[in-house]
Amino acid sequence: MKKISQIGKASLGCGPLIQPLSETARPLRQQIFERVRAAGQMARVQLAKELCISPASVTTITSELIDTGLLEEVQTTREGEGGRGRPAVALRVRPNTRHVVGIKLSDREHTAVLVDFAGNMIAGEAIPRSPGAMGIDGILEAAERLLHRVCAKGGVDREAILALGLGVPGFVDSEAGVVHWSPVLSDRHVGLQAALRDRLGLTVFIDNDANLVTLAELWFGAGRKLSDFAVVTIEHGLGMGFVINHRIFRGSRGMGMELGHTKVQLDGALCRCGQRGCLEAYVADYALVREARTALNLPLGETQPVGVMLESLFDHAKAGNAAARSIFRRAGRYLAVGLSNIVNLFDPALIILSGERMRYDYLYATETLAEMHELMLDTGRDGPRIETHAWGDLLWAHGAAALALHELTEQLLGSTREMAAQ
Amino acid sequence: MKKISQIGKASLGCGPLIQPLSETARPLRQQIFERVRAAGQMARVQLAKELCISPASVTTITSELIDTGLLEEVQTTREGEGGRGRPAVALRVRPNTRHVVGIKLSDREHTAVLVDFAGNMIAGEAIPRSPGAMGIDGILEAAERLLHRVCAKGGVDREAILALGLGVPGFVDSEAGVVHWSPVLSDRHVGLQAALRDRLGLTVFIDNDANLVTLAELWFGAGRKLSDFAVVTIEHGLGMGFVINHRIFRGSRGMGMELGHTKVQLDGALCRCGQRGCLEAYVADYALVREARTALNLPLGETQPVGVMLESLFDHAKAGNAAARSIFRRAGRYLAVGLSNIVNLFDPALIILSGERMRYDYLYATETLAEMHELMLDTGRDGPRIETHAWGDLLWAHGAAALALHELTEQLLGSTREMAAQ
Incomplete structure (x- = not known):
């Protein structure tokens, strides 16, 4: 039995034709724009097929989008049809005017x-x-x-x-x-x-x-192929984003998804936000640096830039310094707790790990993911796909x-x- | 600036009229049915107004819903219009045939x-x-x-x-x-x-x-007035449900919302699910009973029904038994962690606490809610409304x-x- 009760699945499949409605028309315009944007370029007939709407509707709506300068037509050749190369027209986002x-x-x-x-x-x-x-x-x-x-x-x-x-x-x-x-x-x-x-x-x-x-993932990355995914960013802080049905979900009142400030330890480590036990206070770079002083035996008065200290900690861990290793190990274990909590609550198909700190990953990546799987519910299914995306500085x-x-x-x-x- | 990017808000407001579309028609039928069901009864003109659609569309769709036996007409008198009592027709869910x-x-x-x-x-x-x-x-x-x-x-x-x-x-x-x-x-x-x-x-x-x-809340309770809310059930286990835009959200792949099995303590208490550190292992009734043996100094061989043991523990706590009190107190603190994690992730406007165990609440309710607020992000806004719903046995x-x-x-x-x- 196919259920349509879940968000993100409600728009699948073609229903019978009914009367026009204004309210739901806005999402359709957005859907058309989103699909064209995600695909790079797309023919009208393909849009009609994917969205289960009449070619006439596609023509009407795309004409409006062209008139307002959001989309434009582009000449293309039909590939994969015996190479006849008959010219065709596709749509794409109009890049240059804005x-x-x-x-x-x-x-x-x-x-x-x-x-x-x-x-x-x-x-x-x-x-x-x-x-x-x-x-x-x-x-x-x-x-x-x-x-x-x-x-x-x-x-x-x-x-x-x-x-x-x-x-x-x-x-x-x-x-x-x-x-x-x-x-x-x-x-x-x-x-x-x-x-x-x-x-x-x-x-x-x-x-x-x-x-x-x-x-950025929704517009230029994973969102080009997937309608639902989670993003976890690890850098100076720890953040999360969640996409349901091609749209970002910020929580019912717009201030949710603060994974870094979910509590993983009662009366735990002090977080930058002023509270104790936040996940961020165990895995963000400042949390590692805090313990690095102890592991590296640095004098209390000596200050080093965060990046330098992390590099040094990383080098020591690689060289077998047990204290340094235990810092990364603990961060990895708490990260596993945070990731498994996301899986148990949001059940995403894909989690993207992003951020500068991800390059320290290989110190604990395998163990962390194994631990995450151990902390996930046993549903008899595969866990979510985990991808590490290394974006550039910008x-x-x-x-x-x-x-x-x-x-x-x-x-x-x-x-x-x-x-x-x- | 009004943003429409968030789920649950996407369907607010009236957009301009565009072409018919089959795909989004299904949600509209559901919206009409849902509004009538939630309101008990509702006039067509009111439906048109609330959903920003033409009276003609309402007539067409409600006719279909009446033909299929989902809705029926009911005679009513217009109240609040000077008491003229002119008879009018409203719609309601047809109760008797199914x-x-x-x-x-x-x-x-x-x-x-x-x-x-x-x-x-x-x-x-x-x-x-x-x-x-x-x-x-x-x-x-x-x-x-x-x-x-x-x-x-x-x-x-x-x-x-x-x-x-x-x-x-x-x-x-x-x-x-x-x-x-x-x-x-x-x-x-x-x-x-x-x-x-x-x-x-x-x-x-x-x-x-x-x-x-x-x-149950969506059909017969809070859902009659609210489009978005969270439910936390505390009984033999600890569960969570989440409603976004009048619909239940079960996670991207249908198995999410397992709040009871989010981890609040690395290598923590053993849960019924076989894992350690689950929230449920600190707040569910079996978790309390587990420690009750110690607090009540029960012989290891002696077995009592869970209900009897909880009642006894409760009585001892009320009478000032410090060990018994600390059991409820700890459960309350972990519950605060769980609730604040929901707030930090989902940012709901309302959290409904439900379940048999809620009657032990007053032992720690005030402290628990105060603690929850301390663990929530400081956003300068009020926290979510918290309601305790005491449903009957059924x-x-x-x-x-x-x-x-x-x-x-x-x-x-x-x-x-x-x-x-x-």
Whole structure:
């Protein structure tokens, strides 16, 4: 018996034809845009087939999307049909007319990318910075400087930028545009979206690290093939993103998925957020560094950059230092707890591990995954697929750009008719 | 800025009218049925207003639903319009023509209810049993006996039963109809749905406890007012259900939401599932009973029923026995960890606590909720509303009936036209 009660499966299969409805029409426009975007290019007949809708409906809706500049036609040859090469027309996202900028603020550097509407990167930029929290003014200035530099580098006029996506680590209410806590911000509950919009005179969207990576995967990575997956980011913090039915799920009220701050130990290790026992306090880089002082026998007064300390810890572990090894081992075991909790709660088909710290993986990767499987329910099925994605340095900024593209297209798709009438 | 990227919000608001589409038509039929069911009764004009669709569309779709016997018209008077009392027509779920039975198998008793299609209870039945796992034959026999008895009691012919919903504790793959592990079943990976269908000659649906309570809430409780909520059940085990946008979410592959088996302690207490450190191993009744022996200083050989032992432990705690109090206190603290993890991941607006054990709540309720708030992220917002729902003994069976109603209507709503043509 096929059940259709689950989210993510509700839109499978073709039902009988019924009356028109306006409300559900918006998702269809989005579905068409999403499929074309994900596939790179796609013919109308294929869209009709995959979405179980009439060719006439596809023609109507894609005409609107073309009129508003979201899609365009592209000449193609039909491959795989005996090589006749008869010319055909496909649709693709129209890349050139619109641009967005993505900026990621983090502890060690600020990064920015300039992309077109199809997600192609025009230019990228990185500015190193000294670690620590900044005031709102410092944040605004850094964002403005990066915006100017990346536009100049890409040869794109600032006026041609449609929107800015900005990512910060920490607790971000994306809908309200408020950063409740971030290691890069010295204040709590900051209305960063509005402040940035006023400063730059641009449409601004903000979100946290993990959602950025998830959006980057949704737009440019795994989302091109899969409708449902989880992303776990391990870096200076530990984050999670979750995609159900081609859309990011942020929790019922928009502030969920804080895997790094789920508790794995009552009265456990102290976390940056001020609470105890958070998963992040066992697996994030600052957690490792904290114990590295002990393992490496460093004098209390001596300070080293986080990266240097981690490299040193890593070298010692490889060389057989038992204390150093036990630090990675413990982090790996707690990571296994966190991953198994995700599996037991969300039952994803794929978990993507992402982030700079993943390169220390091989020290404990096999054991960690084995431990995760031991902590998962025995359902007689295979566990989720685990992939480690090594994105480049500009991953986060790319994610911020995906945020801007995502929000912008949601807005555009929600008001196609109004736009077409202009 | 209003974001529409989140699940559960995607269907809010009225978009512009576009072409008909078959795929999304199915959800609309379901939406109409769901609203009428939730409201008890509702006028067509109100449906059109709430769903942002044309009155003509409502008329077409509701006609189909009436033709297939899912809805019926009911005479009503318009209230609140100056008391003119002009007669009007509303729609309601047609209760009488179809019946389903819900059965819950558990450790201490088996229960059953017979309900009509509007969810009204016709008859209920409970059979006590001695605890312990049973073979598949024992399960099938118990279910058959209960089905006969509840039908006889309700004066409904067995042939008039359209489907049976069956709930068992443990890991249930509802879609595949397989029970992977259950304390009431001596075998693992049992195809219970097919076995029961063959034995009874009835359409059968199976699911686990927590999803049953969630479906009961969705059909007969909180779901009448709210589109999104979480349910946590505490009884012989610890379970969770999650409703997003009026629908139950079981995880991407249908086996998620196993809160009781998320790990809250590395190498922690032994759980019934065979693993260590599961939340359930700290808060379920068997976990309390395990330590009760020590606290109450019971001889190792002496066995008492779980209920008796818990009552005794409870009395001792009330009387000031420090060891007994510490058992409840620890359970409460771990429960706080579990609840805060739900909040940090799912960010629900409401968490419903349900289950027999909730009556021990007042021993630690205030402290537990205070602790939960301390473990939640500081987002500057209120936490979720917490409600304790005290359902009667037949809650679980009612949930099993809701499962049957839910699955059956999903099937009926998915094939309305075909049915109408018969």
